[in-house]
Amino acid sequence: MTSCGGELQQAESAGTGAPRVDAAGKSDQGIRRDKKLVGECFPELGDFEAVVWKGEILGDARSVVPGPSDFQVSGVVHLRDGDAARLRRDYAWKSEPGTPVVLSDIRPEVPKGADWQTSEDFTVDVTDDRYAATFYADFDRKIVVFDARNPERHKNP
Numbered sequence: 001m002t003s004c005g006g007e008l009q010q011a012e013s014a015g016t017g018a019p020r021v022d023a024a025g026k027s028d029q030g031i032r033r034d035k036k037l038v039g040e041c042f043p044e045l046g047d048f049e050a051v052v053w054k055g056e057i058l059g060d061a062r063s064v065v066p067g068p069s070d071f072q073v074s075g076v077v078h079l080r081d082g083d084a085a086r087l088r089r090d091y092a093w094k095s096e097p098g099t100p101v102v103l104s105d106i107r108p109e110v111p112k113g114a115d116w117q118t119s120e121d122f123t124v125d126v127t128d129d130r131y132a133a134t135f136y137a138d139f140d141r142k143i144v145v146f147d148a149r150n151p152e153r154h155k156n157p
Contacts, residue, residue: 030105032053033053042077044087045079052106054105055071055103070149072149074145074146074148075109079144087122091122091125100136110145111138132148133146133147
């Protein structure tokens with residue numbers, strides 16, 4: 001496995017230009033919609049239609065301890081019909097009440113009233129038990145919400 005978190009962190013810190021501002025004046029600073037890196041970090045999601053995500057460096061950037069910083073990334077993935085059906089069929093899912101925990105800027109992107117489900121098997125397949133992550137799926141809406149710390153990319157066999 002190779003680090004996906006570092007690549008997401010570099011993409012995040014590179015920025016995307018001036019933030020967009022909506023009619024209410026709300027900025028989407030740091031919100032990303034590019035699919036490539038998220039697809040490389042979480043290939044189990046398939047060739048999804050769209051994603052909105054954000055990453056943040058955790059802790060104090062002025063730390064006196066040398067070494068890489070921890071990185072958290074959260075997002076909402078809109079699955080294609082076939083991938084939603086495949087995930088639902090291939091993994092054991094259980095109902096998960098409540099709302100997924102994600103970075104604050106991603107919270108408005110998480111649908112309210114969703115029928116959230118989680119799968120330990122899916123999480124293990126994605127993370128290979130090498131990093132912490134949560135995945136919440138609503139198969140009727142074909143959405144997966146993710147939150148991961150220092151995600152890694154699977155090596156190609």
